[in-house]
Amino acid sequence: MGNNYTITVQNRSGANSHYTFVAEKPNVTNVNQSQVQSIVLATAASVPESGTAKLSIGSQYQAIVATYSGRPENGVQVEVAEKKKVDLGRRVADGTVARGTTVTLGVFDGSPQFLGDRAGAAEVNSFAVETSTGWTLSEAVNNHWAIGVGGADGHPIATFTPEPGRRYRIEPSLKYWVAPVDCVRGTIVDMDVLYNSVQVDFTNSPERVTIVHDQQGNMRVSNDSNDD
Numbered sequence: 001m002g003n004n005y006t007i008t009v010q011n012r013s014g015a016n017s018h019y020t021f022v023a024e025k026p027n028v029t030n031v032n033q034s035q036v037q038s039i040v041l042a043t044a045a046s047v048p049e050s051g052t053a054k055l056s057i058g059s060q061y062q063a064i065v066a067t068y069s070g071r072p073e074n075g076v077q078v079e080v081a082e083k084k085k086v087d088l089g090r091r092v093a094d095g096t097v098a099r100g101t102t103v104t105l106g107v108f109d110g111s112p113q114f115l116g117d118r119a120g121a122a123e124v125n126s127f128a129v130e131t132s133t134g135w136t137l138s139e140a141v142n143n144h145w146a147i148g149v150g151g152a153d154g155h156p157i158a159t160f161t162p163e164p165g166r167r168y169r170i171e172p173s174l175k176y177w178v179a180p181v182d183c184v185r186g187t188i189v190d191m192d193v194l195y196n197s198v199q200v201d202f203t204n205s206p207e208r209v210t211i212v213h214d215q216q217g218n219m220r221v222s223n224d225s226n227d228d
Helices: 137-142
Strands: 005-012 017-023 040-047 052-057 060-066 078-084 100-108 109-122 125-132 144-149 156-160 169-171 175-179 198-201 210-214 219-222
Touching: 005 017, 005 040, 040 052, 052 175, 060 109, 060 125, 060 156, 060 198, 078 100, 078 109, 078 144, 078 156, 125 144, 137 144, 144 169, 156 210, 198 210, 198 219
Parallel strands: 005 210, 100 125
Antiparallel strands: 005 052, 017 040, 017 175, 060 078, 060 144, 100 109, 125 169, 144 156, 175 198, 210 219
């Protein structure tokens, strides 16, 4: 992902409205996708009629170590303990692959932490996390440990519980969801609660997208530049 993107919501619903922004789950190998948790990226509260809400998305990703405030489920807070910038693998002009960053995760004094990183190990559009041994999945579950991907500021995008001795390839998505609901930034969100949501797919869209929330309560991606 080499570009910066912007999603703007235009409130034309006739009333104040809340908005929640969530990224599609990344594709993660060696873990059941149902165990990957989506995190609320941003919210906008009580946006007035004719007002706007905006999400700016940078091109830099970070590997993160985090903890859940409880059992990972809808509404649980995610606290980032450590973050490390990573490069995604990419295909260069001559057709060869510039491989992405691989980060190593270990556990010291009862806490997970990054040990280091190296370039040239992850596939196109992805980075990787390799976990050490000497600890157990039960420790990770009982202590609510999490690893995953964050944005340029390290804010969590998606997380999951790590297991020892694994290599996870993490491929962030360019798809985002916007819903006229009130959530809390930095919490796990079950996609089922994002009723009336609309998807923005930047793999097939321009770098700036406008969504209109109309008087019927519908959310739609607008093709009219005047909507912006």
